[in-house]
Amino acid sequence: MASCRLLLLITLFPFSVTAQESSNGNVTLGSSIVAKSNSTWTSPSGEFAFGFREVSPGAFLLAIWFDQLPDQTRFGPPTATSQSPLDQPSAFPQTERWSSSIKQTDGYGLVRPRQILNREGALYSSISPTNFSTGRFLFTLQADGDLVLTIQSYPLDLNGNTYWSSNTLETGFQLIFNDSGSIDLIRPNRTLFRPLFDSGPLAGQFNQRLVLEHDGVLRHYVYSSAAWSVRDFEPSNICRAVKEKHTGGGACGFNSYCIIKPDGRPSCGCPTGYKPRSGLTGCVPDFAQHRCDDARDAQSFIFDEMYNIDWPVVDYVNLRNINEASCRQSCLSDCFCAVAIYYNGNCFKKSLPFTNGRLDSGFDGKALIKVRMNNTLTWNLGNTYSGRVISKSSSTTLTVTLSALLGCSVLLFLLSSFFFVFYLNRTKSMVKSRRSRPAAVSTISSFNFKEVQEATNGFSEELGRGACSIVYRGSMQVPTPPDPTAFIH
Template identity: 40%
Template sequence: MAWSTSSFVPPNICLSIVEGVGGGGACGFNSLCRLGDEGPICECPNGYNSIDPNDALRGCKQNFVPQSCDQASPETDLFDFQEMQNTNFPGGDYEHFQGVTEDWCRQNCLDDCFCAVAIFNSAGDCFKKRLPFSNGMIDSSVIAKTLIKFGKDNSTFRSGGGAITKKKDNSTLILVGSVLLSSSGVLNILLPLITYLVVSRVYSRKAKVIQPHPVMSGMNLKDFTYEELKKATNEFKEELGRGASATVFKGVLASDTGRCVAIKRLDAKVRENDLEFKAE
């Protein structure tokens, strides 16, 4: 093979996305591509920072704590959306609804802890995307509105798996302070008791924070057990394809109203194959 003396340069590389091809797009994962006078400009949406300030093509990362999947504390009041017109992230949808309103699409994404971006168009289509979202583009020719979820309070932090906010901290301090000041005569009795109750409550909340659907670390993807995949593929009966390190089988997810899926099984449990599989 040899280099060609001629090459094709697309008029707008931000829009030259081929669906089905891997990668984060012209500007990397979680970022947006806008055509400028001298070429593409890569931007991070609200709530995201550049992974490498010296290389905008590497994409963006969240600067807020992801939404909790605890049904008892969905934290919907801690998140909002950045509205962006003429913006889209083609491909990578995990849910698609038709004939809905923008308010319905917005609320559905807000209630879904896995939803990071919602795309809404004038036809009433609502597309939901997980992290990382790819192929971000901004152009006047794009007929769609993008809703990007972000944390309202960047000071929110997690400790031992539990989500704790400044608001909760302030409420606890006010409660403790009021009790201590109300009766100075019994301070020595109340202080140990209050300390014990506060600590017990914190640890109790930590113990209850369990995600209803386990996810793969750092990827925000649902984690299935081997038995679930074995049942879905009828004990790996119908083979769709085979590669150097894995075999792909046809499966049907009973938990997802019978949706057909492709299930890849590693042929050898070695560290290199496992890392390659997760990256893919």
């Protein structure tokens, strides 16, 4: 199987795999699967398929998925260093008799029934639902027996902060995912210590999976009624699970804030004037920072208000018993101050980067975000959150701007219409006046081209040429002008 192990390491480029296949799920020499050809190998039960899945134009993932489910949910990429399904005699996982161990090198955060997580075994989250590169979250059974979820700052470091723990020091030996749906911690003597979740075993046979997802939440999924549903998950609120003592970027990365949506899933947002990085790695300013070498630069900044948002712990100055106006002025004149939290008469000044940000309806404070003028756009990390938080000043600015633009457009339209009508009426009046004016008023008459052509007999006799014209002989009848005194009263 050495050749198969080598091929499994190459997961993001189109190519073909040549091995073998038979009707019972075994692979025979000479058969192949090719990217973009929809060719796959299926398990003996027909439940699972193995092949290439296109994750983006021109990029393919070698993966295993539930083939009989409408959404064909992906197990994720097999790893060459773990006991993947290809190491088993039947070549593919079967709900009846397949099992494997999860080792420290496994890179995709998904566990299937009959898999075992041993001590020092670990699973990383992916960066996103479609990007299976290593993410920021880790699920591991430590050498001391404690089962933990940890978060790593960006860029990745080796000292992650624990945001959930089973509290099983010296007790946890293995984590076993049973066919019944129970996920159990086992003691060193191989006896049951306790289940990971309190929901108990499932009644009946279901497809199921345990996933450490890209947002850092460990979820147990069960497939029933033609859809996947979440049966259990930890932690219950990842925004709060990342404690204030943690000085890393938090669940969403530096300069961002974490939100729990109505469906219980977390999402991330950026404060006004900041734009998101990829992979829940935080936000960066979208404007030039306050210069410390120019006192006049403070005049280029304004504050945007955002409610119920805080970045705890990272204050470098705490001004007590101060009003909001003084808090604003203090931050505005301080080139190090990027945001000030005003709460209960206190002014907490913070510099970049902000950490552990969260939106919490129970927090009655106000975040004063210092941004350069004309930077009043609120960004969101567009993964799942749709109930966008719009701050007071940004919405006011937007309303005023739109109103001004609309007013200017209406005024311009009215002025244009007035001048057009005025010009049209003036032109008609001049033509009418010219046609109805008596010949006695002026000896100068105007003629059209046809009248001149007839008068000159088709421009037949040329009298002479000048610098810019030609003179032709012609004649026409001109009415005798009336007595000018007839128009005098």
